[in-house]
Amino acid sequence: MFFLQSLFDLTENLLGDSINHFPLIELIFYSLDQALFYFIVWAIGRSLYLFIRKKKQLPIKIRREVILNLFVFYLILLIHLTVFREENSIGNVAVTLRSLDQINWTPFVHTFKLTQGVTLFDYYYNLYGNILWFIPMGFGAAYLTTKRHYFFKTLLLGSVVSFSIETMQFLFHTGVADIDDLIFNTIGTLVGLILFEACQWIFYKVKGIKKKKNQLR
Structure with a gap:
């Protein structure tokens, strides 16, 4: 470091x-x-x-x-x-050819297996960590994209970034490519989008109240 x-x-x-x-x-x-x-x-x-x-x-x-x-x-x-x-x-990773069988294609199987471990830490981190790490994706991308169809654009971007990560993990052999990660990451993006929508609603609500107060003065 x-x-x-x-x-x-x-x-x-x-x-x-x-x-x-x-x-x-x-x-x-x-x-x-x-x-x-x-x-x-x-x-x-x-x-x-x-x-x-x-x-x-x-x-x-x-x-x-x-x-x-x-x-x-x-x-x-x-x-x-x-x-x-x-x-x-x-600078030091390289593409490693592997069988596609090493990808966890079936949803929630790997996540369920984590509940059978000695502790539930890996399960919680795999589930909630994958969701939490992508909440900023939904919030930030929604703010930065154009207003037209930003909801679907942001959700698509979150899914594409997640898919790209899983693909790189598989190609560079630096992680386990798992369909569960894609699902949880997309959920995290959706949560970020909902938070953005909530903040937008609060912002315009407060702005509207202030505008009415100024008009009454």
């Missing part, structure tokens, strides 16, 4: 022996560290683009830029958490 090694060492010394699933903490640290590097590369390119727009006196929406950058960082982090994890990186 380049950015977070010191913080990880401190966390490992404090919690390494007390947390049973500390490898998950290590994975998050590693993924965050990698995501920071690639995000800096993105931020430099984006800054140059905005500089050119400013020179041409083209409009720049600050709030949209903030959401866009958060969303890009989230996507980079998501890819590293699911595909390029541990010792794997974009």
Whole structure:
């Protein structure tokens, strides 16, 4: 790790022996560290683009830029958490040809098997983790896409990103391709969409109330 090694060492010394699933903490640290590097590369390119727009006196929406950058960082982090994890990186993975039988095609079979383990941690993480990690997908993509058909566009994007992750996991042999992940990721995207809709409703409701108050003054 380049950015977070010191913080990880401190966390490992404090919690390494007390947390049973500390490898998950290590994975998050590693993924965050990698995501920071690639995000800096993105931020430099984006800054140059905005500089050119400013020179041409083209409009720049600050709030949209903030959401866009958060969303890009989230996507980079998501890819590293699911595909390029541990010792794997974009530079050292290679396509490994395997039988398609190694893909879990039947829904919920693998998830149900996880309930038979020594603990239910893997089951909960597989189920709720796959949903939670894709909630920002639904919220962020809904905000950034055009208003026309944004609901279906966002849901489709979430499914495509999830499918791409499962495909990369299978091709690079860095994870288990599972139909359950695709289902849970799509549910997570849908939850994010619903949250976005709720926030939109609250925003316009509050805006409408303020407008009425101003008219009465």
